[in-house]
Every structure is written in structure tokens, then in C-alpha cells.
Amino acid sequence: DTGVSQDPRHKITKRGQNVTFRCDPISEHNRLYWYRQTLGQGPEFLTYFQNEAQLEKSRLLSDRFSAERPKGSFSTLEIQRTEQGDSAMYLCASSLEQGANGYTFGSGTRLTVV
Amino acid sequence: GQNIDQPTEMTATEGAIVQINCTYQTSGFNGLFWYQQHAGEAPTFLSYNVLDGLEEKGRFSSFLSRSKGYSYLLLKELQMKDSASYLCAVRAPYSGAGSYQLTFGKGTKLSVIP
Numbered sequence: 001d002t003g004v005s006q007d008p009r010h011k012i013t014k015r016g017q018n019v020t021f022r023c024d025p026i027s028e029h030n031r032l033y034w035y036r037q038t039l040g041q042g043p044e045f046l047t048y049f050q051n052e053a054q055l056e057k058s059r060l061l062s063d064r065f066s067a068e069r070p071k072g073s074f075s076t077l078e079i080q081r082t083e084q085g086d087s088a089m090y091l092c093a094s095s096l097e098q099g100a101n102g103y104t105f106g107s108g109t110r111l112t113v114v
Numbered sequence: 115g116q117n118i119d120q121p122t123e124m125t126a127t128e129g130a131i132v133q134i135n136c137t138y139q140t141s142g143f144n145g146l147f148w149y150q151q152h153a154g155e156a157p158t159f160l161s162y163n164v165l166d167g168l169e170e171k172g173r174f175s176s177f178l179s180r181s182k183g184y185s186y187l188l189l190k191e192l193q194m195k196d197s198a199s200y201l202c203a204v205r206a207p208y209s210g211a212g213s214y215q216l217t218f219g220k221g222t223k224l225s226v227i228p
Contacts, residue, residue: 004156031213033213033215040220040221041220042203042218042219043157043201043216043218044218045213045215045216045217048213048215050213056213056215091156091157102147102149102159102205102216103159103216104159105156105157105158107155107156
């Protein structure tokens with residue numbers, strides 16, 4: 001078990017471009033979360049998958065954002081027509097079920113929109 | 115609504131004890147977590163409280179009072195490597211969608227000095 005993997009670690013893009021991030025959760029974890037963290041803030045919830053079903057989305061997730069988890073394993077988060085305000089660390093986390101250990105986070109993808 | 119407050123920064127001396135407080139006002143409660151986050155890295159799980167009282171885990175202890183909406187993280191025998199941000203997070207009750215999402219405070223940046 002290598003933990004939660006995210007790719008890429010860093011992404012610099014020009015405003016208006018589309019970007020896609022990937023998350024590979026811990027293999028037996030059926031719950032997958034995307035969070036966004038800006039400098040000096042705690043992570044903010046974006047969306048949640050249970051297996052392949054996207055069951056919850058935050059109001060932070062504008063229509064430029066879309067997330068998928070096609071086979072209930074890895075997940076992708078796409079941002080279309082990026083804006084400077086999208087610059088943040090995008091964190092993926094996974095868990096097996098509600099329990100005492102919370103989530104396991106990946107190392108994140110740091111997005112810079114220039 | 116969700117409101118979680120923590121001090122922004124703290125400084126403590128190597129070998130000493132430090133207490134990081136967290137107060138919360140949330141629309142529901144299903145457990146409180148503490149995470150450690152080194153700069154540029156993923157948050158890592160430290161502790162979990164769902165009932166009132168103290169949970170001890172090595173050099174780290176966490177306390178919860180649900181009636182007061184209050185928790186603290188106690189770090190003993192501070193080491194330089196403990197310099198990091200400490201995030202307090204409250205887990206939401208069952209939402210129907212089953213996400214049990216975490217709402218994070220902004221984090222407390224702890225600096226350990228020699």
C-alpha cells in the first residue's frame with residue numbers, strides 16, 4: 001500500500017486553459033474526497049465519491065469544475081477555463097468507512113494560474 | 115453554519131509543552147480530528163475525539179468538551195520537527211449522501227525554537 005497518490009505535484013497553467021488532476025486512493029478505500037486549500041487556510045470540501053458515484057458536491061464547485069471516478073478506483077478533477085482564483089493546493093483523500101482514523105490525504109497538486 | 119476557530123500562530127521552546135486550542139460552532143457534530151501539516155505536504159492524522167475527555171497517544175494528547183464546543187491538542191517534549199501547522203477539523207453527521215465530510219479550521223502554525 002503506497003498511500004494516496006496524486007499527479008501532477010505541481011501545475012502551472014495560463015488563465016483560460018483546462019487542467020486535469022488525477023488521484024489514486026488507497027486500493028481498498030471506497031470513499032474518495034477532493035478538497036482545496038489556499039495559503040493560510042484549512043482544506044475546504046469540494047466533492048465526495050462513494051465507489052463510482054459522486055454523492056455530494058460543495059457550492060464551491062462551480063460549473064467549470066467536474067470530477068469523475070469511472071471505475072470506483074482512481075478519480076480525476078478537471079477545471080475548465082481556469083481563473084487566477086483557482087490557484088490553490090488540490091488535495092485528494094480516501095477512507096474505508098466512517099471511523100476513528102479520518103482520511104488519508106495525498107500530497108496534493110499545487111495549481112498556479114498565471 | 116460551520117465556524118471553527120484556532121489561534122493563527124504559536125511559538126514554543128524545544129522540550130516544552132504547548133496547548134493548541136480549538137473552538138467550534140457547527141450545525142452538527144460527529145467527531146473532532148487533529149491533523150498535522152508540514153509546509154507543502156499533506157495533512158497527516160494525529161488524533162480523534164468523539165466523546166468528552168482526554169485521548170493520549172505518545173507525546174500528543176487531545177481533549178474534547180462537546181458541551182463547550184472546545185478541544186485542545188497538547189504536545190509534550192517538543193521537538194524541532196514538530197514545527198508545522200495543526201488543523202482542527204469537525205466531522206459532520208450523516209448527511210444522507212454519506213460523506214461525513216470534515217470542516218477544517220484555518221490551522222495553527224507552530225514554531226518550535228531552540
